[in-house]
Amino acid sequence: MTSSSSISTAAIAATAAAAVHAQDVDMDAVLRRRATATPDEVAMRFLRNGEDDVVDLTYRQLDQRAARLAHQLRQQLAPGARVLLVLEPGLNYVTALFAIFKAGATAVPSFPPVGTRAVSRFASICNDCGAELVIAEGSLRAAEERLNAALSAEGKVPAWLFAGADFFEALDARPEVAQGAPNADPDFPALLQYTSGSTGDPKGVILSAGNLISNSRVLDIRMGTAEKHVGFTWLPPYHDMGLMGALLLSVYSGFTLVMMTPAHFVQRPLRWLKGLSKYRVTSSVGPNFALDLCVDTITDEEVDGLDLSSLKLLFCGAEPVRQATLDRFAEKFGPAGFSSTAYVPCYGLAEATLFISGKADSNAVPHRILLDQASLAAGVIAPATLDAPATAIISCGTVATDHVMVIVDPETREPVPEGTVGEIWFKGASVAQGYLNKPEASDEVFRAHLAGDPQDGPYLRTGDLGFMMDDELYITGRIKDVIIFAGRNLYPQDIEAVAQACHPAIRTNGVAAFAVTRDDKEHLVVVAEILRSAKLNAEDLENVEDAIAAAITLSHGVAPHTVHLAPVSTIPLTTSGKVRRSACRDAFNAGALAVAKPRPTPAAAAEADTSTLLPQE
Structure with a gap:
């Protein structure tokens, strides 16, 4: 607090x-x-x-x-x-x-x-x-x-x-x-x-x-x-x-x-830290991936030549901030004078010009809480226990001065109690005017009002999920399907279109792209449905996986962590035929997605059929 x-x-x-x-x-x-x-x-x-x-x-x-x-x-x-x-x-x-x-x-x-x-x-x-x-x-x-x-x-x-x-x-x-x-x-x-x-x-x-x-x-x-x-x-x-x-x-x-x-x-990430040291920098910005990159590429001998004691504010934003990343960076560069009190986890988006919230006390280590992972996935805030998986969530601090933030049920548009997950709504002088040439999208995103109180607004609907605890904001996920990778926003529909076009065996509208978190890192997963008429053997399926990975890497500069080939009707769809990416991600995480099985070649199939007629020992 x-x-x-x-x-x-x-x-x-x-x-x-x-x-x-x-x-x-x-x-x-x-x-x-x-x-x-x-x-x-x-x-x-x-x-x-x-x-x-x-x-x-x-x-x-x-x-x-x-x-x-x-x-x-x-x-x-x-x-x-x-x-x-x-x-x-x-x-x-x-x-x-x-x-x-x-x-x-x-x-x-x-x-x-x-x-x-x-x-x-x-x-x-x-x-x-x-x-x-x-x-x-x-x-x-x-x-x-x-x-x-x-x-x-x-x-x-x-x-x-x-x-x-x-x-x-x-x-x-x-x-x-x-x-x-x-x-x-x-x-x-x-x-x-x-x-x-x-x-x-x-x-x-x-x-x-x-x-x-x-x-x-x-x-x-x-x-x-x-x-x-x-x-x-x-x-x-x-x-x-x-x-x-x-x-x-x-x-x-x-x-x-x-x-x-x-x-x-x-x-050469070392250049950044050498610059902080040489010019006695007090304030800088570093997305989560940048901190990981520094830890992974800078040697202990190079750390010895740094002096990061002047750095008082390190704003961390633009992508989810991971506790494991902050801990690794502090451990690596603590000997060079870096203090964890410099971390300023913050939250914002272009529709709010940039800043919505951030750590307020410059002398404190950012607050974090441990929550029960299964409860959080269901939108319920429950303290972690020793016998169940836990998720560490870092506070993104307090709301910007003279601005208002409300956590709202996205369906009912009613404010939710403190400690309850909902959509983040925001209003104030930093909220943009709208989207150019998109009046309907502007009305939906920038002109929101709370249910039962048409005078309270307009609010910006961020599309992000979080909750308030002791007046501080904690981000839990995104309503939007944006995939954030190494500080970049990747849109799943673009990735899906590339995968769809790379091989004729993939069913039309049969691709889903989403991100999953493994070991505190976000990975890209692509699920593709294989046509029944394709009749692909094991080698053919491997070729499809390779084609998808190569096409996405070439077009987006990101290699999928997993390419999952599935039979038709595996990917959940809405009643209008749109891919339900979050439902597909949940099924993938639960290990519940069906897997496309190789179809034997005609010769192998004939041999298998004949073998069933042979006398059994």
Whole structure:
């Protein structure tokens, strides 16, 4: 339970933050204020090679860089135009983002269109948002014709601005420009954050200028103001946690953010921890998979060269946080000065801009509880016993300041008592405006009201399940079928479509993809029904398994942990013929799924039939 002292501290911090930032309507106003108040402080420090090739941007440099580019953008864009931003992570990305804000346009962050799936998703997003301009790396100029062909198949082809290193060097050489009037409308759609969802049905979350300010404010309060922070991020800036939880937060709060590309982290995770040590970082972000990667790849000798004692806040989110992972990381890096009190398990989603809840007491180890596994699976909270399997669940802390969270029965829409599992509903200034071009989905997700009280709302329906205990949130599962793997959201319908198409023996609508937890890790399972007419022998069935695994690995970069081949009618379906993935997962976990049996070859079958006529000894 949150102590009275921590509540008092949070209240004081909230009052101070509100007073300091009351004049800020959007992130451009924040940057202008920083450039005036602390022009020579380093805003962003980018490690170009992930290690010692360092380049800095002060607040004044960032503000003027962005202003020069905004001046150019205004000459070719109408107010409110949507600009797709596909630059690689780095200082140029930050410059372009704030230039879009200054130009009065709407930023649409997306990862670079490199690779077949990335191009397909890029085209879907571009078409959905009606982008008028794409700001891209100079290296993509050679692919312009191919990309335009993909775009023309989807819709209108936008203009391109290829902004490589030479472009920004020329930008820096231009004279300073007078900035236009700042935005005065907190409801202006500053950003479209596309969820990492199905490539065929992208969802653009409309985030207003006020949403960005609200989310930054509640994170700033949660960080506390006792000391000057230094941040570090390697998360991609087109991901909501990397963009809102690191980049925009650092400008809002006024601390230096050290940046590294995701590729440099994945290539050598030690670079992240060396950066934390070298720059005396106090705050960073690390999804569960990143902590596991560090433990698995960094040697004890390399740990000896680290000093992580400055790290006070390690935000853990973007995927389920595992107690076993936190324990392993703390044990491995405790000798380097890391303390478990630094962990800040948090919960959020793009529809809430980012942050919904997180650990409030920065001096405490995150709370956890042990629950009976079987009871929890049924939605009942019961303490663990010595003679039954238990599940450890980590608290995701208290709700964001000035926001409201309610645990609701998703069927009746009535609040449930504390300690009861239900759907997480959320309301407040950080809740987005809705989905672009999807009025029905927006009404369903963003306009919810509690049963019997139409005035209490609207709430955001998160689609996630959890319960409250002593004013803290515990996440238990997802209503949604999203599979989270290594910090990525994988949509089962996309995986199922790939598996369906890879072999003719698989029944139409006969594939189910879902995640299961084994040894505190999430694994992908694919169940595929084999047509009765296929008549496959044992070797043929193995070939089908191999084909499914290869196709999914190639298309999604994830190898299934298990490919389960089953006879027709094994996968549970709804009355309308849709796959019931959760029911299929339950049957798989219980070992109740039927297994496709090999059909003998005609010669073998004939031999077997003849043998039954022979005299028996």
